[in-house]
Amino acid sequence: MHWVSNIVVVLLVAGAVWLARRVARSRFWRESAVELWRRRRAAIVVVGLFVLVALLDSISWIGGAGAGDNVTASRPRTIIDRVFQPETFKEESYSAPLAGTAFYGSRPLAFPGRHLLGTDILGRDVVYRALKGVRVALLIGVFTSLVVIPIALLFGVTAGYFGRRIDDGVFFLMTVLASVPDLLLLIALVMVLGRGTVQVCIALGVTGWVRFCRIARGETLKLRESDYVAAARALGASDARIIFRHILPNLAHLVIITFALLFTAMVLTEAVLSYLGVGIEGSWGQMIDQARNELSRTPIIWWNITAAAILLFTLVLAVNTIADAMRDIADPRTRREGQ
Amino acid sequence: MSAPLLEIERLAISFPAEHGRVAVVDRVAFTVAPGETVALVGESGCGKSITALAVMRLVPKPGRIEPGSVIRFDGRDILPLPVTDMRNLRGGKIGMIFQEPMTSLNPVTTVGSQVEEAILLHARLPAREARKRVVEMFARVGIPDPEQRFDAYPHQLSGGLKQRVMIAMAMAMRPRLLICDEPTTALDATIRAQILDLIRDLAATTGTAVLIITHDFGVVNAVADRVCVMYAGQIVETGTREELLGRPRHPYTQGLLRSIPRPEARGGRLEEIPGAVPRPGQWPSGCRFHPRCPVAFARCPVEVPGETRVSPTQSAWCHLVEEARP
Numbered sequence A: 001m002h003w004v005s006n007i008v009v010v011l012l013v014a015g016a017v018w019l020a021r022r023v024a025r026s027r028f029w030r031e032s033a034v035e036l037w038r039r040r041r042a043a044i045v046v047v048g049l050f051v052l053v054a055l056l057d058s059i060s061w062i063g064g065a066g067a068g069d070n071v072t073a074s075r076p077r078t079i080i081d082r083v084f085q086p087e088t089f090k091e092e093s094y095s096a097p098l099a100g101t102a103f104y105g106s107r108p109l110a111f112p113g114r115h116l117l118g119t120d121i122l123g124r125d126v127v128y129r130a131l132k133g134v135r136v137a138l139l140i141g142v143f144t145s146l147v148v149i150p151i152a153l154l155f156g157v158t159a160g161y162f163g164r165r166i167d168d169g170v171f172f173l174m175t176v177l178a179s180v181p182d183l184l185l186l187i188a189l190v191m192v193l194g195r196g197t198v199q200v201c202i203a204l205g206v207t208g209w210v211r212f213c214r215i216a217r218g219e220t221l222k223l224r225e226s227d228y229v230a231a232a233r234a235l236g237a238s239d240a241r242i243i244f245r246h247i248l249p250n251l252a253h254l255v256i257i258t259f260a261l262l263f264t265a266m267v268l269t270e271a272v273l274s275y276l277g278v279g280i281e282g283s284w285g286q287m288i289d290q291a292r293n294e295l296s297r298t299p300i301i302w303w304n305i306t307a308a309a310i311l312l313f314t315l316v317l318a319v320n321t322i323a324d325a326m327r328d329i330a331d332p333r334t335r336r337e338g339q
Numbered sequence B: 001m002s003a004p005l006l007e008i009e010r011l012a013i014s015f016p017a018e019h020g021r022v023a024v025v026d027r028v029a030f031t032v033a034p035g036e037t038v039a040l041v042g043e044s045g046c047g048k049s050i051t052a053l054a055v056m057r058l059v060p061k062p063g064r065i066e067p068g069s070v071i072r073f074d075g076r077d078i079l080p081l082p083v084t085d086m087r088n089l090r091g092g093k094i095g096m097i098f099q100e101p102m103t104s105l106n107p108v109t110t111v112g113s114q115v116e117e118a119i120l121l122h123a124r125l126p127a128r129e130a131r132k133r134v135v136e137m138f139a140r141v142g143i144p145d146p147e148q149r150f151d152a153y154p155h156q157l158s159g160g161l162k163q164r165v166m167i168a169m170a171m172a173m174r175p176r177l178l179i180c181d182e183p184t185t186a187l188d189a190t191i192r193a194q195i196l197d198l199i200r201d202l203a204a205t206t207g208t209a210v211l212i213i214t215h216d217f218g219v220v221n222a223v224a225d226r227v228c229v230m231y232a233g234q235i236v237e238t239g240t241r242e243e244l245l246g247r248p249r250h251p252y253t254q255g256l257l258r259s260i261p262r263p264e265a266r267g268g269r270l271e272e273i274p275g276a277v278p279r280p281g282q283w284p285s286g287c288r289f290h291p292r293c294p295v296a297f298a299r300c301p302v303e304v305p306g307e308t309r310v311s312p313t314q315s316a317w318c319h320l321v322e323e324a325r326p
Helices: A002-025 A027-039 A041-056 A079-084 A124-163 A164-179 A182-192 A196-223 A229-234 A239-275 A284-291 A302-331 B047-054 B085-088 B110-118 B127-140 B158-170 B188-206 B219-225 B239-246 B253-257 B320-326
Strands: A061-063 A076-078 B008-016 B021-033 B038-041 B069-073 B094-097 B177-181 B209-214 B226-231 B234-240
Touching: A002 A027, A002 A041, A002 A061, A027 A302, A027 B253, A041 A079, A041 A124, A041 A164, A041 A182, A041 A302, A076 A079, A079 A124, A124 A164, A124 A239, A124 A284, A124 A302, A164 A196, A164 B234, A182 A196, A182 A239, A196 A239, A229 A239, A229 B094, A239 A284, A284 A302, B008 B047, B021 B038, B021 B047, B021 B069, B021 B234, B038 B047, B047 B069, B047 B177, B069 B177, B085 B226, B110 B127, B110 B158, B127 B158, B158 B188, B177 B188, B177 B239, B188 B209, B209 B219, B219 B239, B226 B239, B226 B253, B234 B239, B234 B253
Parallel strands: B038 B209, B038 B226, B094 B177, B177 B209
Antiparallel strands: A061 A076, B008 B021, B008 B069, B226 B234
């Protein structure tokens, strides 16, 4: 299955290039992008690094030098795997960051002073594990948003635009979902669907669309009454055309902001799920969950949980500050007319 | 006289209220001949805008055109038409301009592509051809640098230019009828005359009939051939521009004309019609204008006035006019 991930990387890069060219062509989007870069340079660089790590961790192939035993030799390994060589670059058990000897007992380490953040109970390098979590986190954020945004737009826009029965139906659905505790529903869904990445993302999406749906519905209600929609009707435009030409483009800024906010919310929710034991394999949440007993040891083993928490915190903070700036830029009240 | 382009008979439009439905427009009837400009005049809330929307069959829900109403366009009753036929009519044969040029354009797409859309909705054209027609249209409505303005966003244009874009949009398919709902109300006084000139010239050169909704007798004087005065959801007087401005018969029309500021009356108090337009559902009995009418008499609150022809082209719905007739 590793080629699927390779193809996705190629598609993503191609999509990013296409998007950049689209943005560069439209004056509004170009100016917004430049303004965003001006305001949130550091956060964008941080997110860019995370994305880079995730992409490097997604390109994989079989074979090549440095493979360990026969089992790993027949498995596809990513660029990150090849850089860290986790099959050989490991200890027997805990090692403190940059330590020369093992944490328990003082036997010499295989790689003294080279584990920047130490190793975990099985001797795995913590930097490596934390970096492996980047891809999982981004996958959760992007996949879930891809589930949430279409569902929320479909329900929200049709409910807001057509009103009446459809609105009643969607509103009922939203109210029912909102009245069930999120976490219970999530755990139940994960149990039913299974524990894979896609399954967890779908579960997160199914429970997470309500809020954005409400926003999309409200905005559509407002746009439906706008003069340019009336003008489009007077020109003989059909409902579908009005939705695609006039409603959805005017929701675009909301979609972008929601994407950024959802992204972080979902990464955090997954951490909670991992803590409850139903998360995704290899996520930061799982690292934190596994490390929680280590906090009660003396001397304390802090590097596992710290590594995962810092990366989680950095990603969420960076994306949130970008989302914040995006909202300021896209909000017609803070930026309008004659720029 | 040629057959009318637009014929409205017994038009009634109702909205739901606490107790049943309330007619906001009632027994409205008028015609627009090809190439003619008709003004629909009245105070805010008299039902003139909703009448214009009814011609497009765009009365906002939960409002409804009552059965029995007839709107004939080009000899065809449009009220029973299927929605797809109606969509072809809108923008194709009937164009419409709105009051607020500031908000009538979609802020996130270029004005050129919006006018282009108006063309592509009704004609299968290659994109290049459509763009050429948009630029032509821009030039015709007097937009400077039409090529560059194609890619401008609405916020980059002034109110007057935006209204020109709206006119270009409405006229792009050379409609037979152009409906203008208060086209100059939101514009500066200097721009107002330009826009009115433009509408008049376009209508004259293309032979388009115009139905203009306004509360401003200046606009009426500038463009209208015939005038219908509306009060409380009904037409109270119709006639040619000269007749209505020169010899208004209905006390309401007379009051409206008296309340226009005049240079020779400088310093004096501006005359006004006392009271306000009654709300729909609270129409007075008999003649709806009688509580505000300076010359009302015993018949007025009891009896609904019928049409009184005072000339072949002028009619008033007023008991006084009827009794004064020889």
